[in-house]
Amino acid sequence: MILQPAILALLLSSLLCIGLLLAATPYAIDLIRHWDLSSGSERQLLRERRTYLLSTLLAFVFATQLVALLLFVFNADRMASLFVGAMCAVGTLQANAFGFPALLAQILVFFLAAVWLVINHVDTHAPDYPLLRIKYVLLLCLLPFLLTAAVLQWRFFLALRADVITSCCGSLFSDAAPGVTADLAAAPPLPTMLAFYLSLALASGCALLHRQGLRAGYLVALLSAVAFAVTMAALLAFISLHVYEHPHHHCPFCILKPDYSYQGYALYVPLFVGTAAGLGVGAVQAFASVPSLQSVVPAVAGRLAGIAAAMFIAVAVVASLIVANSRLLLLDN
Amino acid sequence: MNAWIEKQKYLIDFTLASLARRKAKSLGLLLVYSLIVFLLASVMLFTHALRHAANEFLAGAPEIVLQRMVAGRHDLIPPGYLERIGRLRGVQEKQGRLWGYYYDPVVKANYTFMVADDRPLAPGKLVVGAGLARTRGVAPGNLISFRAYSGKLFTFSIADILPAKSELVSADLVLLSEADFRAFFDIPPGHYTDITLRVANPLEVRNIAGKLAQQFPDSRPILREEILRTYDSIFSWREGIVLALATLALLAFAILAWEKASGLSADERREIGILKAIGWETGDVLRMKFWEGALLSLSAFLLGYLAAYVHVFHFAASFLSPVLKGWAVLYPRFELSPVIDGLQVTTLFFFTVFPYAAATLVPIWRTAITDPDAVLRG
Known part of the structure; x- marks a missing residue:
């Protein structure tokens, strides 16, 4: 199974990324311990030069992780045809115990990487590298997550066997099955719909207000995270039903298939970008009081808040279009 | 935002001019890069078209x-x-x-x-x-x-x-x-x-x-689904084996890219020294080098992919068919219908651009931190 092209590409990239990160770690530790901007020593000069390499390298690694998530899901969906009983990505991910943990770890890495990239962006705009230590401490904190995601991915791909009979999304996302997915799938449509629009409206409204000058960075991040969770629940509870025009098919992965004209990507891409931008607003808010960042943070946060608001509005519009164009009548009125 | 775009435009302009000044080196790298993309893209396009053909033919088969x-x-x-x-x-x-x-x-x-x-x-x-x-x-x-x-x-x-x-x-x-x-x-x-x-x-x-x-x-x-699954596995497996072998070529290419990027000629070192002396920052040089890599990767990717497309769908993949097709006395002559697939393009991008970028990161940085004073004096 490991000889699938997309798997090879994913493993190659995760190996390289881990290799680069591990190679960068000793330098990062050195920077954290000995960084002193006021010193003019040769070692400090060398460190200043190294920060260029490290931040470029890390930006490269984290940007790769953003794309890797897309490739991972895309590949899981495509590989469903190789497993007995699988109809979409769920079947592939359930083919062994590491599938869903690997996906969740990759999603977590996606958001953490996005936040790190935002902090890095802010830092490079100030002349005195005010966030340098924080950036590299964060890198050391991120390293275990990346390692875990990579290990889970390896275990998942290595353990894939074509003769395993896996299960279809119908059994995981049905109203009757035990577990949290089923509880979400069984959520009543009307309250979920209201919660969905309300959370998106709050998140994008707050982001717009923040853009106008109201200091609400943490609130934007919190509301973005809530909007992300509620949108995922809404996907299970009613959006997917409208895509399939079927009252019992709750799968959030089948909407990625060409059979449904890839509508899932139109929902997921703005959702993930919007959430990442929203979280970024909160992350940079923490450094608004740093003297050399006082003009940088509001500008960057404003742009990010604009992106977050636009993306959440896009999610709401796409979801509304899906519901409006569907022939399924879930609500009586 | 506009200022940012303008700045990138000037950087691209400068990069293109500097690439044109070193024609032999740039073209050589572009050629090898395109060849790698061509090789991998041919394998992917060909197997995907075969898989597609098998699916189409079996669609009418009894369940x-x-x-x-x-x-x-x-x-x-x-x-x-x-x-x-x-x-x-x-x-x-x-x-x-x-x-x-x-x-x-x-x-x-x-x-x-x-x-x-x-x-x-x-x-x-x-x-x-x-x-x-x-x-x-x-x-x-x-x-x-x-x-x-x-x-x-x-x-x-x-x-x-x-x-x-x-x-x-x-x-x-x-x-x-x-x-x-x-x-x-x-x-x-x-x-x-x-x-x-x-x-x-x-x-x-x-x-x-x-x-x-x-x-x-x-x-x-x-x-029928079992037959389809078997075909799918076989084609993907063959494709994977060829790609796994091609990783060796990729490795060689990455080493070449590393060499090319780190082996700066005296002229280039001078150029960067002068740029820094007239006020460019390390970040600007990095950005210029980034654009150089991006332009090269993108052109090589497009060229290689186009060449592979022509090779597979107009010349029936004549280089690859012995490995991927098998043989028989009564071998069918067939034209594959052109299929381009998003997953394939993304995978190919990962396979080619990613190693190139990773291999050139450190040499680019070495170039960018060049001291103007050391270069101009030496």
Whole structure:
């Protein structure tokens, strides 16, 4: 199974990324311990030069992780045809115990990487590298997550066997099955719909207000995270039903298939970008009081808040279009 | 925002001019890069088109084929089996099929003889595949003789040749009437080679196959989805093996890219020294080098992908077909329909641009931190 092209590409990239990160770690530790901007020593000069390499390298690694998530899901969906009983990505991910943990770890890495990239962006705009230590401490904190995601991915791909009979999304996302997915799938449509629009409206409204000058960075991040969770629940509870025009098919992965004209990507891409931008607003808010960042943070946060608001509005519009164009009548009125 | 775009535009402009100043080096790298993309893209496009063709051809195949086994070998279906299947819930249609293989000593190739139910033929008439017609050199109206396994000689006239479009599956096919088939292979009436069943609901196929296996312990049901899955695995596996071998080429390419990026000529060092002396920052040099890599990668990717597209779909993948296609005496000639797939392009991008970028990161940084004073003096 490991000889699938997309798997090879994913493993190659995760190996390289881990290799680069591990190679960068000793330098990062050195920077954290000995960084002193006021010193003019040769070692400090060398460190200043190294920060260029490290931040470029890390930006490269984290940007790769953003794309890797897309490739991972895309590949899981495509590989469903190789497993007995699988109809979409769920079947592939359930083919062994590491599938869903690997996906969740990759999603977590996606958001953490996005936040790190935002902090890095802010830092490079100030002349005195005010966030340098924080950036590299964060890198050391991120390293275990990346390692875990990579290990889970390896275990998942290595353990894939074509003769395993896996299960279809119908059994995981049905109203009757035990577990949290089923509880979400069984959520009543009307309250979920209201919660969905309300959370998106709050998140994008707050982001717009923040853009106008109201200091609400943490609130934007919190509301973005809530909007992300509620949108995922809404996907299970009613959006997917409208895509399939079927009252019992709750799968959030089948909407990625060409059979449904890839509508899932139109929902997921703005959702993930919007959430990442929203979280970024909160992350940079923490450094608004740093003297050399006082003009940088509001500008960057404003742009990010604009992106977050636009993306959440896009999610709401796409979801509304899906519901409006569907022939399924879930609500009586 | 506008200022940012303007700045990048100037940087790109400068990068292009500086690439043009070092034509030999840039073109050499571009060529090798494009070749790598070409190689990998050819493999991917070709296997994907094959997979696509298999899927398309099998889309019309029956959902279940029931074969009878005797001592673990495929045997004829005796009379009464079709009736015994009776009315299985979910089966739309059941039919006995007659087909078999015939070895033609003249061209040393195997033909598939088959009774086509949707194409009634008069006794003594044949419809043959384009591959067979080419090998035996026959045209509609010609006579053709085969010696049956019983030793008797049968002469048929060619009524028609199957369209070349379907050659991938019909190169070795001979269609004939049921009476001719039974006489030629000496198969008594009521016997069939196998039974096909059509099932409307894909979720029911496994249940029906289970029931069949229970009702006829001496038979094996073969599912269309299993055949499709097998094809899928085989093509992906072959593609994966070629790609895994090609990673060695990738490694060599990454080393080349590293070398090219770190082996700065005296002129380039001077150039960067001057740039920094007139006020460029390390970040600006990094950005310029980033654009250099991006422009090179993008052009190589486009060039390589286009070349691979032409190679696979206009020249029938002549470099790769020996590895990926297999061989036969009666090998079908076929044109693959062009298919481009998002996953494929993304994977290819990961395979080529990613190693290049990773390999050039450190050399680029080394270039960017060059001290103007050290360069200009030395």
